Amino acid sequence: MNTAGTADVPARVGLDLTPFRGLRYDPDRVGSLSAVTSPPYDVVVRPDGLHHLESADPHNIVRLILPQAPTPSIRNEQAADTLHRWVSEGVLRTDARPALYVYEQRDDEGMFQRGVIGALRLSEPSEGVVLPHEDVMPHVVADRAALMRATSANLEPLLLTYRGDGASGTTAVIERTAKHPPLLSTTTEDGFSHHLWAVTDPADLTEIHADLAHRQALIADGHHRWATYLRVRAEHPSPSPWDYGLVLLVDTARHPLRVRAIHRLLHRLPVPEALAALDGSFRVRRVEGSLSSALSALSVATAEGNAFLLAGDGAFHLVDRPSPDLLARTVPPDPPEAWRTLDATVLHATLLDHVWRIPDVPEHIAYIHDTAATVAKAERDGGTAVLMHPVREEVVRELASQGVTMPRKSTSFGPKPASGLVLRALSDTDPP
Numbered sequence: 001m002n003t004a005g006t007a008d009v010p011a012r013v014g015l016d017l018t019p020f021r022g023l024r025y026d027p028d029r030v031g032s033l034s035a036v037t038s039p040p041y042d043v044v045v046r047p048d049g050l051h052h053l054e055s056a057d058p059h060n061i062v063r064l065i066l067p068q069a070p071t072p073s074i075r076n077e078q079a080a081d082t083l084h085r086w087v088s089e090g091v092l093r094t095d096a097r098p099a100l101y102v103y104e105q106r107d108d109e110g111m112f113q114r115g116v117i118g119a120l121r122l123s124e125p126s127e128g129v130v131l132p133h134e135d136v137m138p139h140v141v142a143d144r145a146a147l148m149r150a151t152s153a154n155l156e157p158l159l160l161t162y163r164g165d166g167a168s169g170t171t172a173v174i175e176r177t178a179k180h181p182p183l184l185s186t187t188t189e190d191g192f193s194h195h196l197w198a199v200t201d202p203a204d205l206t207e208i209h210a211d212l213a214h215r216q217a218l219i220a221d222g223h224h225r226w227a228t229y230l231r232v233r234a235e236h237p238s239p240s241p242w243d244y245g246l247v248l249l250v251d252t253a254r255h256p257l258r259v260r261a262i263h264r265l266l267h268r269l270p271v272p273e274a275l276a277a278l279d280g281s282f283r284v285r286r287v288e289g290s291l292s293s294a295l296s297a298l299s300v301a302t303a304e305g306n307a308f309l310l311a312g313d314g315a316f317h318l319v320d321r322p323s324p325d326l327l328a329r330t331v332p333p334d335p336p337e338a339w340r341t342l343d344a345t346v347l348h349a350t351l352l353d354h355v356w357r358i359p360d361v362p363e364h365i366a367y368i369h370d371t372a373a374t375v376a377k378a379e380r381d382g383g384t385a386v387l388m389h390p391v392r393e394e395v396v397r398e399l400a401s402q403g404v405t406m407p408r409k410s411t412s413f414g415p416k417p418a419s420g421l422v423l424r425a426l427s428d429t430d431p432p
Contacts, residue, residue, distance in 0.1 A: 013129055015162070015212040016121035018244060019098035019205055022198070023153070023423040024184070029091045031057045033186035037194075037420040040156055040221065041065040043369050059091050061420030065147075065155050072143065076150035083151050094425065099198035100208060101422055102177045103248055105415050106193045111258070113415060114174050115250035116199070116208065117157050117422060122233050122245055125403070130160065132219045133400040135408040136227045137360075144228040149235075152426045154246035156419035158222030162215045164251035169211025171251060173204045184421065194418055217249060218400055220257060220413035246424040248417045252393075259396070260412040261388035263374040264347070265366040267381065269356060271313035274384045277355050283321040291316070291372060295387070302389040306346045309387035312378030322346060330354045335404055338395055343388055344410040351386075360408075367409040 030036050035057035044050055044066060053062040067079040086092045101117040123129040148154070164171050182195040199205060219226055229245035236242040250257065266274070278284055287294045287309070294309055294316035301307035307320035330350040331340050339345060352358045358365065368374040371387060378385035391411050399406060 013123075013127060013216075015129060015215050015217055015249070017100065017116070017118040017208065017212050017247075017249065018121065019100050019200070020119040020244075020246075020424050021098050022095045022101060023087070023092050023425050024095065025059070025420065026090055026093050027184070029089070030059050033184055033421075034188050036060050037186070037188055037418040038062040038065065039190075040416050040419055042224070042367075043416065059086060061155070064151065065419055067147075072146060076147050079147060080150040080152075083153060092423070095198065097198075097200050099200045100205060101183075102174050102197040102199060103417060103421070104178060104182075104193075104195040105417075107191050107415070109191075111192075111415060113250060113255040113257075114178065115248045115255070116170060116174060117246070117248045117417075119154075119241075119244035119424060120160070120247045120249075122229050122243060124230065128216060130217050130219060130226070131400040131403075132223055132226065133396050133406055134219075134223045134410055135405050136224050137408055139362075140224045141227045141231060144224055145231050148228055148232050154229075154424040154426065156225075157246045157248040157417050157422075158225050159220045159257075159413060159416055160217040160222075160247050160249050161220045161252045161257060161413070162212070162217045162249055163253045164211075164215075165253070170208045170249075171254060173199060173208050177204070188418060192415060192418070194421060196421055212249070218397060220250075221416050222247075223408070241426045257393070257413045258415065259390045259393050260369070260414065261371075261390045262409040262412045263368050263371060263388055264386040265368055265374055265378055266356070266358060266384040266386065267364055267366065269358060269384045270382055271310060271315075271317070271378075271384050274310060274356065275317060278319060281323045281326045281355065282319045285318045287316040287318050289316075291375060294318070295371070298387065298389050302343065306341070306343050307389065308343065308347065308351075309385075311375045311385040311387060312383055314379065322350065326350060326354075336399065336402060338399055339404050339406065342391065342395075342406060342410065344391070344407040347386065347388070348407045369412050 025033060025036050027033055036059050038044065038053050038061045044062065050062060050066060053060045063082055064079050067075040069075040069078050102114065103117050104114045106112050125132055177197045177199055180197060182197050184196045187193045233242045275284055287297045297318055298307055298309045301318055301320045305320060306322055310317040310319055327350060331345060374385045396411060
């Protein structure tokens with residue numbers, strides 16, 4: 001089964017993407033659109049990242065998606081107050097007409113991606129319309145749900161992928177729309193240019209709706225936010241705006257995404273202790289040279305089997321060739337082989353749970369997208385960085401099509417949509 005979606009998915013169980021009145025920054029009220037955007041909340045990882053974003057502009061979206069206060073309840077109340085104040089002051093303005101939004105991202109390395117942002121009707125994984133591929137952490141879902149309840153808003157879109165079938169339907173509307181002047185254009189400090197257009201013509205909206213009604217989607221980024229949508233929807237009688245969630249849909253037949261790894265930082269495990277515990281169960285080799293050369297060695301090793309790169313003591317250590325007996329004792333036998341042989345499965349089931357005996361909680365493990373930042377923080381704090389090799393996209397899709405979720409934070413699809421370009425209010429007066 002193709003996890004990205006084809007016309008064999010019945011229309012009655014396909015994607016239902018609906019226009020909404022976007023809540024957007026008034027460019028005349030902020031220093032620049034670039035200065036008020038942010039990466040998604042879980043990608044703000046560098047040590048000075050939060051403060052850097054907060055200082056870029058007093059209205060940076062990070063003050064809503066990652067409010068800073070002594071307690072969760074105060075944080076959420078602060079975010080709600082900030083959002084309401086920005087709306088009342090005209091810093092954020094609601095578009096006059098419901099729209100779907102064509103969103104384009106480009107960088108100077110040739111990455112080019114277009115998709116459509118809208119309010120997607122929520123569905124459970126069992127319905128086969130939107131497929132997750134990773135597990136989620138309950139405490140993160142609870143935290144995001146509390147923030148969503150407080151703000152009554154979808155503050156940043158999820159990234160979902162589907163498979164189109166050429167230049168018709170949604171793709172045709174996207175391409176036609178992108179020939180017109182955009183609503184906004186900005187370039188963020190990561191080198192990406194961003195453009196946004198509104199689709200309001202009834203014929204175009206009908207064409208997109210009819211095309212997507214035959215598709216299913218894979219969650220590429222935003223599993224915790226999707227789980228949050230489902231949790232909060234269950235708290236509101238239907239029909240209501242809570243039946244929908246803000247998403248960016250990208251046709252990966254036309255715009256393939258990048259798949260990168262998400263690394264682990266083990267706060268309380270020094271590298272010497274981590275290596276000592278591996279004696280006799282994994283092969284351990286020191287890798288000389290730069291981070292780039294160490295990652296190249298990791299790539300070669302993962303072609304032959306499970307492999308990891310440990311760092312944090314000023315050196316790089318390649319860990320591979322796990323004991324088959326150890327794997328047989330620690331990896332659950334029932335899931336498909338594609339799941340049992342994942343690096344993330346072996347890391348969590350074998351290394352973290354059995355060898356190192358580290359609980360998967362924030363006090364012990366941090367999940368970091370940036371490779372160099374993971375190493376730097378491990379060296380600064382005396383912990384261990386566990387660097388991963390990316391999972392192939394076809395493996396992700398294969399498992400998702402079987403209803404099998406991967407260990408949480410197994411992949412990082414991108415480019416991710418910038419947060420702050422368009423928000424969705426959940427008041428009863430805003431459609432859908």
